[in-house]
Amino acid sequence: LYDRDGWIWQDGEWREWREAKVHLFTHTLHYGMGCFEGVRAYAGATGTHLFRVAEHTRRLAESAHALDVPLPFNEAEIITAQRECLRKNGLSNAYLKPTVFLGAEGLGLRAQGLTTHVMVAAWDLGPYISPQAATHGLRALTSSWARHHVNISLCRAKTSGHYVNSMLALNTAVKAGFDETIMLDPEGYVAEASAANVFLLRDGVLHTPEVTSCLQGITRDSVIQLAQQVLGIEVRERRITRDELYTADEAFLTGTAAEILPLRELDGRRIGVRAGAPPASEPISHDSVTGRLQRLYRQAVWGELEDFRHWLSPA
Numbered sequence: 607l608y609d610r611d612g613w614i615w616q617d618g619e620w621r622e623w624r625e626a627k628v629h630l631f632t633h634t635l636h637y638g639m640g641c642f643e644g645v646r647a648y649a650g651a652t653g654t655h656l657f658r659v660a661e662h663t664r665r666l667a668e669s670a671h672a673l674d675v676p677l678p679f680n681e682a683e684i685i686t687a688q689r690e691c692l693r694k695n696g697l698s699n700a701y702l703k704p705t706v707f708l709g710a711e712g713l714g715l716r717a718q719g720l721t722t723h724v725m726v727a728a729w730d731l732g733p734y735i736s737p738q739a740a741t742h743g744l745r746a747l748t749s750s751w752a753r754h755h756v757n758i759s760l761c762r763a764k765t766s767g768h769y770v771n772s773m774l775a776l777n778t779a780v781k782a783g784f785d786e787t788i789m790l791d792p793e794g795y796v797a798e799a800s801a802a803n804v805f806l807l808r809d810g811v812l813h814t815p816e817v818t819s820c821l822q823g824i825t826r827d828s829v830i831q832l833a834q835q836v837l838g839i840e841v842r843e844r845r846i847t848r849d850e851l852y853t854a855d856e857a858f859l860t861g862t863a864a865e866i867l868p869l870r871e872l873d874g875r876r877i878g879v880r881a882g883a884p885p886a887s888e889p890i891s892h893d894s895v896t897g898r899l900q901r902l903y904r905q906a907v908w909g910e911l912e913d914f915r916h917w918l919s920p921a
């Protein structure tokens with residue numbers, strides 16, 4: 607990532623990508639007290655659009671507020687920075703990472719007078735997810751690492767430090783030969799994947815964990831609205847156990863970068879066999895709810911669904 611052309615917005619100014627550096631005593635580097643967003647822009651039929659940028663920017667502002675980190679820019683200014691970041695870098699299909707971090711004015715937990723910095727970087731996401739993952743699904747391992755608890759951290763905030771826990775879980779699963787991990791909350795109920803929310807389908811109803819230990823995903827919300835309003839499918843937010851995933855008819859993960867990815871297998875159990883899921887070597891069925899939601903979501907992000915155009919903002 608060091609050596610590339612481009613511009614990064616930092617604290618109201620443009621910095622060349624190669625020159626965009628921070629001091630080694632940057633507070634967030636030492637203690638993880640920061641927050642960020644992952645936002646997508648898509649080149650749709652009517653030009654380049656940011657997808658649900660207002661909701662992402664609101665979550666960023668709320669993350670900072672929950673951390674008690676004063677934000678020197680308002681949401682409108684951070685949205686403008688994201689739009690300009692696309693234009694200045696000549697990007698259309700892109701991933702944006704607005705990030706809030708504390709400066710190097712002091713070290714230690716009691717440091718006072720730390721400056722809050724805000725940056726927005728954008729780049730072409732490229733083939734982030736293998737096409738095979740979207741069609742054939744992922745093999746996941748339930749993690750031995752528990753996800754955060756509401757009394758241990760701020761589960762609603764997309765806090766930089768949270769991702770230590772995500773990476774411990776993901777790295778263990780990847781080292782053991784799996785694609786992804788499913789994390790349980792401290793009481794043993796399904797929370798989420800390393801950086802995506804989880805859904806299951808059973809007898810025509812979608813179920814997803816309530817927002818306690820999992821992030822309040824914006825793709826999760828988009829999928830709930832599309833399922834209810836377009837497909838007429840009921841969605842229940844509740845506590846879910848891991849064996850409910852084993853025995854689900856379908857299961858999938860949702861996230862801004864991942865979009866919608868089928869979960870093919872958990873802990874060696876093929877998901878959906880009873881419901882007629884094809885063998886692991888074959889793609890998921892076109893008529894499955896997962897497949898239908900994948901197509902609807904793609905239509906929504908490309909601006910092809912009239913009723914969901916309000917999710918898009920011109921770049």
Ligand code: PMP
Pocket residue numbers: 644772798799800801802803820821822823824825826860861862863
């Ligand atoms: N959970 C975690 C831990 C995440 O990092 C993400 C990605 N932001 C998600 C869920 C999905 O959230 P969203 O749909 O807003 O990208």
